[in-house]
Amino acid sequence: MSRPFQPLQSAIRVSLLGTALALAPVTSMVGAAFAAAPMVKTQAPGFYRMMLGDFEVTAISDGTVKLPMKDLLTNTTPAKVDAALKRAAIAYPIETAVNAYLINTGSKLVLIDTGAAGLFGPTLGNLLTNLKAPGYQPEQIDEIYITHMHADHVGGLMTSGAGAAIAFPNATLRIDKADTDYWLSEANMNAAPADGKGFFQGAMASVNPYVAAGKLKTFEGGVELVPGIRSQATHGHTAGHSVYIVESKGEKLVLWGDLMHVAAVQFENPAVTIKFDSDVKAAAKERVKAYADAAKGGYIVGVSHISFPGLGRVRANAGGKGYSWIPVNYSSLK
Numbered sequence: 001m002s003r004p005f006q007p008l009q010s011a012i013r014v015s016l017l018g019t020a021l022a023l024a025p026v027t028s029m030v031g032a033a034f035a036a037a038p039m040v041k042t043q044a045p046g047f048y049r050m051m052l053g054d055f056e057v058t059a060i061s062d063g064t065v066k067l068p069m070k071d072l073l074t075n076t077t078p079a080k081v082d083a084a085l086k087r088a089a090i091a092y093p094i095e096t097a098v099n100a101y102l103i104n105t106g107s108k109l110v111l112i113d114t115g116a117a118g119l120f121g122p123t124l125g126n127l128l129t130n131l132k133a134p135g136y137q138p139e140q141i142d143e144i145y146i147t148h149m150h151a152d153h154v155g156g157l158m159t160s161g162a163g164a165a166i167a168f169p170n171a172t173l174r175i176d177k178a179d180t181d182y183w184l185s186e187a188n189m190n191a192a193p194a195d196g197k198g199f200f201q202g203a204m205a206s207v208n209p210y211v212a213a214g215k216l217k218t219f220e221g222g223v224e225l226v227p228g229i230r231s232q233a234t235h236g237h238t239a240g241h242s243v244y245i246v247e248s249k250g251e252k253l254v255l256w257g258d259l260m261h262v263a264a265v266q267f268e269n270p271a272v273t274i275k276f277d278s279d280v281k282a283a284a285k286e287r288v289k290a291y292a293d294a295a296k297g298g299y300i301v302g303v304s305h306i307s308f309p310g311l312g313r314v315r316a317n318a319g320g321k322g323y324s325w326i327p328v329n330y331s332s333l334k
């Protein structure tokens, strides 16, 4: 069976050789001409698509921010954090991703978290640009589900800069009532220490315009929000922290929000917490539970602060020694 292909193969070889010879002087000229090309120093647009059953999922990057995690992680020591980062070859301060996820169910376009807009420094706030890059317009978003009301998750509800406006004018905003009750309370803000008031101000500036426009619809605990997407209470990191479970045709994706901040540290030891946890004990409990469930279930998780696109699976290490992160295999969707 191989014989008929031989003449073709030799023809290809001859023609490639001919092309190579013909191009040789041109190639060296091109090489010389581009040697002084300017360095670009920017990334490609930050979106990544995958299919989940009949749903199309687009991870959208809001950017990255360098964080001093040795000062922020708790229930560990800076030396232990240092050692874990060295093992994972992660530079310090840790360049931390801020990811959001767009789910097209076929009938609804649902955005889960919105990035920071201008509330968390100049390296974040790219969500709108990276939402438009794969062809969406903010007016098309039907629903927005928030994991919790920290600035890097709700900031993008409003456009940044002077004259800030609602960024998603046709969307209904869904948040667990425990989070809106906590973060939209003036009394709670007044009672907070000076360095904690900014969290409330960011949450109020982002969500109150939706309240005023009659677009906020809270929920309590586990609720089906649209067919195929439901909330699940994982309260602890904040009073109403929720994850979102997306299911289509037997495939499952769980969007974790802030159940994970530093993969290199917390998969090894899920008991590691962070200063931003409202209720440290409850947050640690939810993390331990979520990692074990993901390892057992084998489903995909999408994580706000794992290296973009933050999509992968969790595997339990042998001997009960924590977990490993298995990023999804890159797909061109062809």
Ligand SMILES: [Zn+2]
Residues within 6 Å of the ligand: 150, 152, 153, 257, 258, 304, 305
């Ligand atoms: Zn966060």
